[in-house]
Amino acid sequence: MTGQAKYRFTNIISTFIFDADFNLIDKGEDIKGKYKEAVKPEGRALYNILKYFNKPEYLKQFYKANIKITKRAIKESTGKDNLIIQAVNSVEDLKVIANKLAKRLREWYELYNPEFSRSIADHARFAELITLKSRIELLKKTGISESASMGADLEQKDIDVILLLAEEIKAIYKTKVNLEKYINTAMTESCPNITALAGSIIGAKLLEHAGSFKKLMLMPASTVQLLGAEKALFRHLKTGARCPKYGIILQHPLVAKAKDKAKAARMLADKISLAAKIDYFKGDFIGDKMRKELGAKIR
């Protein structure tokens, strides 16, 4: 037998309504309005109600509800910044990999035609050119004929396998470009001000070094300035070596071309730190304006 609703108790499973003898009357997510007279239990009442849940069936429900909450929390913890960080890490990997394979390709191809390999410095262009069908004509134009080459006379199948590697390298470069496009779109969406100021790749690298968007937002400008120069910074702190003046942001054209790089880095870091705060709290877009101002100041 149950009496009138007296206590209202909410835990991670649901909301429960008890009478004065701690018998369960009702439960559900949206029953707060239905039992307006019920109050939150306190003291002895709370003790009795907590005791009520000390049953195997509830333990199981607690367990399930807990996992559900944890899963949801993990799910929601993945923001756009995590995706951007993964993408920019992949781009870095692909860059290193393409370079490594391109060096291997050159070494291999040089057994066949060393003169041609030496005449083209850019790796991507080299892979592009040797897989061209109209390569022979191109070679004639540059005056490097394959028969006059000091490279070995290879069978077609020996050349084909070299070109297979060249095709792979081309594909890696293409994937890298596509990832960069994705980073650009995602950065423009999530961090329009940072992107306008620093560019999408530098912006994404800053996110990556900071660890997350929130962490980057909370960083003082002086830390942003040195992101990516951690090794030099700790050497400075430990051994008293010179303090580094810039990290990743040295890659920014405004800093790289500046006469006083340290000063330019400081100014850029100031603006990026501000932009991160604006972006994080979905403020207005003033990135273009900031960039123009900065350009004028540094010049």
Added chain:
Amino acid sequence: MTGQAKYRFTNIISTFIFDADFNLIDKGEDIKGKYKEAVKPEGRALYNILKYFNKPEYLKQFYKANIKITKRAIKESTGKDNLIIQAVNSVEDLKVIANKLAKRLREWYELYNPEFSRSIADHARFAELITLKSRIELLKKTGISESASMGADLEQKDIDVILLLAEEIKAIYKTKVNLEKYINTAMTESCPNITALAGSIIGAKLLEHAGSFKKLMLMPASTVQLLGAEKALFRHLKTGARCPKYGIILQHPLVAKAKDKAKAARMLADKISLAAKIDYFKGDFIGDKMRKELGAKIR
């Protein structure tokens, strides 16, 4: 005025015929038979003839002929073994690269669906499966549905860029397989006995570590046994640490599965060393027979 042919002199430019007063009568590659009476100059005559070539026009010709000879020598120095070494190096590179990218892919994909990534250990299969169009059904079968995953709910474009990386990894694995096929064909052609005994990849790696086919052929069996364990060997020689017992050939199934690995490695190295000599001098094919004998002995 020129007299009768007296001297015949050959250098890298051509063959020259002189009269008694050292005037040039004729020159060309195939004129030896035409002037049978001419003799090789000696002493004073040789001195005079060498002096004759000390003219700017001949210096230019010497220079050109020299470059031609050098180019030909370089061209001819490239054997099949160089190509195989390049290919096997590329395969090693691709292996490392595919692993590295696959780890990156997993980390990225786990933001979306960690349960699925954890359920498949093999990298190549993982890249294969997540790019499958019928993936959804597969997930249902394995009981891992994407909506119940603790991974984030991503937009399609966020997933597409992850799959782009997966496609790249698949392509790298495919290129690796094609290079291995090439190595297999090339090894079977150039080193049939080594290939039958050790397999094409181990054989190619031995070539690579030896530096060339000739060097491998000249190596004693004990050196072949330790190819690829150079670091441990030098540590042994320097610090008196334990001597390594096998290098690359440990990868061979007969050695890897043997109870006494050191003994099996020694026996295999003996046979490979013999096979290298047979292959180098284009001997008969007895690789299959040797392999059978070896298998019986080790077991």
